[in-house]
Amino acid sequence: MTTPLAGQMMDVPLTVPSLLAHAARHFGSTEIVSRRIEGDLHRYTYRDCEKRAKQLAQALIALGVEPGERVATLAWNGYRHLEAYYGTTGFGAVCHTINPRLFPDQIAYIINHADDAYVLFDTTFAPLVDVLAPQCPKVRGWIALADEAHLPVMQTPVLSYETLVTAQDGNYEWPPIDERQASYLCYTSGTTGNPKGALYSHRSTVLHAFGAALPDAMSLSARDCVLPVVPMFHVNAWGIPHSAPLTGAKLVFPGKDLDGKSLYELMESERVTYSAGVPTVWLGLLNYLREAKGRFSSLNRTVIGGSACPPAMLRTFEDDYGVQVIHAWGMTEMSPLGTLSKLTWEQSQRPLEEQRKLLEKQGHVLYGVDMKIVGEDGRELPWDGVAFGDLHVRGPWVIDRYFRKDDSPLVDGWFPTGDVATIDRDSFLHITDRSKDVIKSGGEWISSIDIENVAIAHPAVAEAACIACAHPKWTERPLLVVVKRPGFDVTRDELIAFYEGKVAKWWIPDDVAFVDELPHTATGKLQKLKLRDIFRDHVLPSALEEEKDCPLTPLARGNPVSR
Structure with missing residues (x-):
C-alpha cells in the first residue's frame, strides 16, 4: 500500500x-465609525x-x-x-x-x-x-x-x-x-x-468569516458600508466583526441607541449600504419610516435573523423601500450562521410570487454546514417540503460539546438543534417551530411561526405570538396573542376570519388574546415559555363547547405540556 x-x-x-x-x-484607510456612549x-x-x-x-x-x-x-x-x-x-x-x-x-x-x-x-x-x-x-x-x-x-x-x-x-x-x-x-x-x-x-471563527462573506451568504465586500444592529454580545454580531475586516468593508457601530430614529439618521449620514438585526429592531425602524415618511438613500441589503422574519416585513422592505432582505437562520452553537435565503439562477427565473415564497424560508446552507431532518425514530426524512422533522446539523463551526461539559450533545456526529423544520426539493430550509413550541393538535403538527406570520400581515397587528392551549378533544389548539398597532383596532372575530384561505382550516386559531406587549428574551426572541405561564389557565371557547356537548369530558385548563 x-x-x-x-x-x-x-x-x-x-x-x-x-x-x-x-x-x-x-484596507488601512477604511473607516470604522462609532456612536459613543459619550454622545x-x-x-x-x-x-x-x-x-x-x-x-x-x-x-x-x-x-x-x-x-x-x-x-x-x-x-x-x-x-x-x-x-x-x-x-x-x-x-x-x-x-x-x-x-x-x-x-x-x-x-x-x-x-x-x-x-x-x-x-x-x-x-x-x-x-x-x-x-x-x-x-x-x-x-x-x-x-x-x-x-x-x-x-x-x-x-x-x-x-x-x-x-x-x-x-x-x-x-x-x-x-x-x-x-x-x-x-x-x-x-x-x-x-x-x-x-x-x-x-x-x-480556526472555526476564520472559516465562519469566510463562509459568511460569500456572495450567496452575507455577500460582503470592500464596497460596502456595514452597520451591524445585531449586538456584538449576541453570537459575535453574527460574525460581521470578522467578515468586515476580511473583505475590507467600512464599519458603522450604533452604540446603545437602537431606536428607529437613531438608526435611520446614522444610516443616512454614513451612507450605510448593508445592515443586520432581529425582527423586533426592524419593526421599530419601519414604524419610524412610516411615521416620518422617510426613505433610504443608500441601504440596499439587510440580514434578518434571530427569529423568523415575518413575510409582511420582508415585502415591506423590498416593495416599499427597495431593500433586499436576506433571511438567515443559525444558533449560538453554530457560530452562528447556518442558512441564508439566496436564489440560484434557475430559481430567479421563476414567477415572482414563487421566488418570494422561497425567500420567506430560511434558505440553503453555507458551504461548511450540512443538515438533515429526522423523524421520531431517528431516520432521515425526505426533502419534499412536506415532511416535518427535528433538524440536525454538522460542520467545522458547529460545537462538539458545551464549555466545561464532559458529555456531548451530538447524535451520531450530528448536533440536534431543537428546531422542527422541512427541507424542500430546492434544498431550502423552512423552520416551522422550536420543538418545544410546536402545537400538536389531534396528533398533527401546527406551525406556530406560520400562524404568527399570517397575523403580522394584518394592518392592525404590530406583533403576534401563537402558543398551545389545552383542549379536551384535540389535546392542544392554537391561541393567538396579539399586540395591536397604535391607532388601529381589530376584533377577535375579524382576526380569525383573516385566516380564511391562508392556512388549513384546522390550523386557524381557536381564540385571540390582546395584550399591551409581548415578553421577549434578552436577544429579542419571543419568550413563549413566559406566555404559556401567563395563559396557563386560559380556556378556549372550543373547549367550553366540547365540555357542553360532552359533559363526561373534563374541562381543559392550562397547558398540558411543560415546555
Missing part, C-alpha cells in the same frame, strides 16, 4: 488576529484599530492575563468593543462576550462559570457592575471602557480602559497561535436552566 502524497503548501494557521492584520495592511461620533481606521488592539494586548499581558484565560465584555457595538475582540484573542486569551440584558443572577453565573479574569464594560452598565462585583469574587479587575474623565462614580474599584491602552506603545507582533486554540466564548440565552457556553476556536 502506497503512502498518501502530502501537499507542499505553506502551513499558515487560520487565526483571528490575521483578519485584522489583513484589513490594516490592505459623539468617533472615527478612525482599520490601521488605527489594529494598533490599539495591540496596545490592549500589551495592557492585558501587563495585568497578568495569560493565554487561555477569559476576558469578558459587557458592551454595546463600538470601536473599543472591536479592539477587545482582537486585543484578547490576538495573544491567545479568550474573548467572552456577555449579554447585559440577561438577569444579573444569570450574568453572575456566566462570569463565574467562565472564570473570567477581567471584565471590560461600557459605563452605562456601571450600576450592573456594582451588583455583579460582590457575586464574582474571582474577577481580578473591572475595566471601564472610558478615559479617566468619564469614569462613573461607583462602589466597585475600576480601571480606565484608555489609561491602560495609552500607556502601551503598540509595538507588538501577534504571537504564533495554534488555530485550534479557543478564541471566543458565547453563552446561550435559553429560557430554561442555566446558560451553556459555546467555545469557538480560531
